[in-house]
Amino acid sequence: MTHVSIIGSGNMGQAISSVVARGGNTVELFNSTDKDKPVTGDVVILAVPYPAIDQVLADRADQLSGKVVVDITNPLNFETFDSLVVPADGSAAAELAEKLPDSKVLKAFNTTFAATVASGQVGEVPTTVLIAGDDADAKAQFAGIVSAGGLKAVDAGPLKRARELEAVGFLQLTLAVGEKVAWTGGFGLV
Numbered sequence: 001m002t003h004v005s006i007i008g009s010g011n012m013g014q015a016i017s018s019v020v021a022r023g024g025n026t027v028e029l030f031n032s033t034d035k036d037k038p039v040t041g042d043v044v045i046l047a048v049p050y051p052a053i054d055q056v057l058a059d060r061a062d063q064l065s066g067k068v069v070v071d072i073t074n075p076l077n078f079e080t081f082d083s084l085v086v087p088a089d090g091s092a093a094a095e096l097a098e099k100l101p102d103s104k105v106l107k108a109f110n111t112t113f114a115a116t117v118a119s120g121q122v123g124e125v126p127t128t129v130l131i132a133g134d135d136a137d138a139k140a141q142f143a144g145i146v147s148a149g150g151l152k153a154v155d156a157g158p159l160k161r162a163r164e165l166e167a168v169g170f171l172q173l174t175l176a177v178g179e180k181v182a183w184t185g186g187f188g189l190v
């Protein structure tokens, strides 16, 4: 059993929390009023908007040392909805890994809308969580948590694949905003 901390109790934090608990793992949720409550999980999921990451690190970087830290953000320019705000050859996850050299950083859950995390389905196919990271044990541990909770987990490669995952997440968001796909749908893996 793994104890999982989720920072951010919005749409994604709550949906992922249900998945974690369904798999028999324990979970604690934090929001922005819980700054003084330390995280106790071995796996910490950052389910906050990208611009809030630096605040979370300012509050808790020392608490994340040695832990598996999962970045689920889509670092969009929310003013234009027309680009990512990270360099084209980088990613939010790469930035995070640089800021947390003593943590095992993974990218996951950024290509799955919250409704599909909750339902476990994208149309007719099971919701797939694509996981990128450089630490094989951390990836396997997190894939186990995801699959125990009823979703499909797929190893998408090293952390440098986060760049492509964030591009996919960005494209999916623009399709949903443009009403080309429902927020209950999105990309599936068959």
Ligand SMILES: NC(=O)c1ccc[n+]([C@@H]2O[C@H](COP(=O)([O-])OP(=O)(O)OC[C@H]3O[C@@H](n4cnc5c(N)ncnc54)[C@H](OP(=O)(O)O)[C@@H]3O)[C@@H](O)[C@H]2O)c1
Pocket: 007, 008, 009, 010, 011, 012, 013, 030, 031, 032, 033, 046, 047, 048, 049, 050, 052, 055, 056, 072, 073, 074, 075, 109, 110, 111, 112, 113, 114, 115
């Ligand atoms: N929604 C989706 O379908 C989806 C899909 C894939 C990826 N994502 C990504 O998932 C992340 C969360 O999205 P969401 O839709 O769940 O957002 P949301 O519903 O707006 O929830 C955001 C949560 O972050 C918390 N928060 C903000 N700043 C914080 C801080 N400094 N410390 C602790 N908690 C803080 C908020 O707490 P308060 O309410 O107390 O401010 C709130 O609980 C985003 O990065 C988004 O890009 C979302």
